[in-house]
Amino acid sequence: MATTTTTEKVVVKELLPLIRVYSDGSVDRLLSSPNVAATLEDPDTGVSSKDIVISDEPSLSARIFLPKNPHNKLPILVYFHGGAFCVESAFSFYVHRYLNILASQANIIAISVDYRLLPHHPLPAAYHDGWTALQWIASHAANAAANPEPWLLNHADFSKLYVGGDTNGANIAHNVLMRAGTETLNGDLKVLGGLLCCPFFWGSKPIGSEPAEEHPESLAMRVWRFVYPDATDGIDNPSVNPCAPGAPSLATLACSKLLVTITGKDEFRDRDILYHDTVKNSGWNSQLQLFDAGDEPHAFQMFKPETHLAKAMIKRLAEFLV
Template sequence: MASTTTNPTTTTKEIAKEIPKIIRIYKDGTVERLIGSPFVPPSLQDPDTGVSSKDISISADPAISARLYLPKLTQSNNQENQKIPILVYFHGGGFCVESAFSFLDHRYLNLIVSQANVLAVSVEYRLAPEHLLPAAYEDCWTALKWVTSHLANSPINSDPWLINHGDFKQINIGGDSAGANIVHNIALRAGVESLSRGIKIIGAFLSCPYFWGLKPIGLESVAGHEQSNPFLAWNFVYPDASGGIDSPMINPLVPGAPSLAALGCSKLLVIITGKDELRDRGVSYFESVKKSGWEGEVELFEVEDEDHCFHIFNTETENAKNVIKLLASFL
């Protein structure tokens, strides 16, 4: 396996491949991640939100882990027979940077869990280029199946928080950016493959979803389209994708893609931002879901003067607080 570093270094080594300002691979096999927030440990009780968190292993081979979050339980819902909704969350980062254990995602999940009063499972899936797609998709599906297996008598690596407090009639999935892309693909898969004991996904939220395609749409620039970061990132993390940048995994609206009517959830929330280069893809996705014949409820929410995933990078602004409040209400 290639060696990996997460900090920029001064080097004269020759670059083999890169996504500018995000990640690069050198010809000696070294991988250098140029962005990403530092890892932080879980906490038994977060001082700001009261949320407790812990890290668990879902699978040793392949290596899949997660950070679990439990809100501060009141005396009434602390009883063993009291259950709360479950959120299975997939972090962003272009499938190649960031982590379920990073500061930004930890802070963000603490806020969502405390306001929504949900039990969250933030999945640490394998990253490219060490593990090219579809590894992340498979890891996230495995994690979802692990969560739902707790309804059985003897789940592997069972977790007491899920057993004691998880309401398996209220399972939600959600993600931001690449994580939102994963949400779409997991929801489609859940529409055709069964989860444990017939469990159904209730809600799915896609925040600033990472979708792209060969032909520019909306306000996307025609000049330099093939050199845009969304284009370069997909070729970096999934070079063997059937259809390339028009793979249904990244372009769910391409001719021949699976019907959006098959989405395996009951309600869908799409969040977009006005300054995000991915904005128009999110709008088209929302409109296509509405026209697909899908029988669930779909909502589009736009924050006009903000950029991609702003609500994760700066949680203290009024706009960010409104997004987190919206997510809490949705869940």
């Protein structure tokens, strides 16, 4: 009589409260909102969206958003979602709703990049995906796109290109802007602005209000060890600690204006103020702005966009994206 054996599914790695990885390769993304379909004329904003392919190798997709009745050429925002490099996606509910609102209020084309996530794609995969997406957009300006997107060709003003994101997505945006400072985009296209909302930066030594006793096992520290385990200098790698001794000068940021937003209850607040001040003192000779959105946690405008402070923040972002 044949016997059957069952392989027990066991947890091999986890980063609570975000993600759990099992022995059979399956993953529970514990904090992701559900994916939603793209829409033709969203009933609340009138914004249309569709899913597009940026690259087959590596496999890279995005969701593009277009405001209703675009009569003039529109600014472009290349957007990277938050989620600690391991949850959420370009197609998830919170990201979709937020970019509908932002594209409508700012009257921009938004491209939400579905960069590769942990655990199957540790950093620097997401950084490479950010650069691939930006080069693909630049290829449209140079009339050299291998898989051209009509919404970009017909409606985009390539002289008004922005790169931005929330939390770890803002970290990706920063790293893409730093790379653009040393490498050339297709057709020598220039980035006009950077939009960093509560960016994920950290370091080995606590600063400001960061509690010293909790610092070694803070969530930020645990996230970085999980997503980039072989990073040179660990948590002081310039990718996550751009203010570390010996990090490349922030004067090389490749944009003409930069907006950094902070909130009162964000654990990254002091880091983000330090980042702003380091840019200011670096010799970077462009428009630098810091916006305090109020006594809220980071990314609050995505989760509760109907609140007074969220509306005020989104309005401020829209005013920047011109």
